[in-house]
Amino acid sequence: MLEIKKYGAIDIGSNAIRLLVSNIIVSEGKEPQFKKSALVRVPIRLGADAFVSGIISEQNTIRMIDAMEAFKLLMKVHNVERYKACATSAMREAKNGAEIAEKIFKETGVQIDIIGGKEEAAIISSTDLNQLIEGNNSYLYVDVGGGSTEFTIFSEGKILISKSFKMGTVRLLSNKKTVNKEIFSNVEKWIKKNTLGLKNLSLIGSGGNINKLFKMSGRLEGKPISFIYLNAQYQFLKQMSYQDRISELSLNPDRADVIVPATKIYISAMKWSGATKIYVPKIGLSDGIIKSLYYNKL
CATH class of the missing domain: 3.30.420.40 (ATPase, nucleotide binding domain)
Incomplete structure (x- = not known):
């Protein structure tokens, strides 16, 4: 039936x-x-x-x-x-x-x-990640939003810890550089502390910006993006003007500005956790x- x-x-x-x-x-x-x-x-x-x-x-x-x-x-x-x-x-x-x-x-x-923030992270974590988090590997799940970013650490199929930070793309564009520097510093400490000793760690990314970056990469569904590729893409996007991102890359006007701080969050999380690849299963809140x-x- x-x-x-x-x-x-x-x-x-x-x-x-x-x-x-x-x-x-x-x-x-x-x-x-x-x-x-x-x-x-x-x-x-x-x-x-x-x-x-x-x-x-x-x-x-x-x-x-x-x-x-x-x-x-x-x-x-x-x-x-x-x-x-x-x-x-x-x-x-x-x-x-x-x-x-x-x-x-x-x-x-x-x-x-x-x-x-905690409830948001819990709802996002309830999405169907089973195909990715099975086995003995460890994962840092990163959901980048406009106002906050939710981080969840999985190891051996279980949630170890989850935290929400006021590190969103729209907020980063609105804040002063000194404020953003402090936010990034706090997140760096948290990630390094909570991923210490975890082997074979990869990122799982969710949010509109990473979905767009994945589409732009031309990768097959289920295949990860490398840190090297994402970092090169960040440098490329950062050098382009807002107008060029719209006209040359066909990005929506409300995506063309936030995609830069979003990419910075993902590559920073990869750097601090030691991850060399990021999976993009296209899931979110x-x-x-x-x-x-x-x-x-x-």
């Missing part, structure tokens, strides 16, 4: 807001399969508000309301039976974040859960929300 369920996940990040619709295929005697059906991304950069002025602007509040209305209609067309909306660092740091969430609920009926919903963890 085969049953197909449709679930939705709304990820309200600091650089963009996403709607993921997934088919969950349930067969008797088999593990459920999670298949992406549709993904919609809208470039509402809440972090540019939250990390600079400390509040979500009226303009972006209106755009968020419009986005939630549009997402509701899309989920209706897809026959989505259950969904969850989660907001991360920009909404949780904005002084009016809770107030905006309440306003959105009143106007659209979409309830937004503003989640903490929205995938974790779907899975957590299905297993009634949310």
Whole structure:
């Protein structure tokens, strides 16, 4: 007997807001399969508000309301039976974040859960990483967002430790260089301390920027990117102007600036952990929300 369920996940990040619709295929005697059906991304950069002025602007509040209305209609067309909306660092740091969430609920009926860094890391870690983390190897899972980066260390198939740092791409663009230097220093200490003694360590990267870098590399799915390639790509991107990244590399305007600090985070994490390669399984918070919903963890 085969049953197909449709679930939705709304990820309200600091650089963009996403709607993921997934088919969950349930067969008797088999593990459920999670298949992406549709993904919609809208470039509402809440972090540019939250990390600079400390509040979500009226303009972006209106755009968020419009986005939630549009997402509701899309989920209706897809026959989505259950969904969850989660907001991360920009909404949780904005002084009016809770107030905006309440306003959105009143106007659209979409309830937004503003989640903490640890909860965000836990949801992301619940994604289907089994194919990668099996065996005796060790992995540093790095999810780079607009406002924060979540780090999780796996060894022999188990989670050893997880931590969220205020080291996001939009935040790095907004901060002063001295602040960013201090953040990188803190993360370096944490990674070096917690990966010490772990052999055959590789990175697992998630987030829109590493997905784009993987696509640009032309690698086959499942194959890793080397540190040498990623570092060369970082130097190449850094030397290009914002306009050239859009015109010559066909990057979206809201991707063309954040891809540089994102690449720096990934290569720094590889350097500090001693990893020589990074796997990109194309999973993130929205995938974790779907899975957590299905297993009634949310």
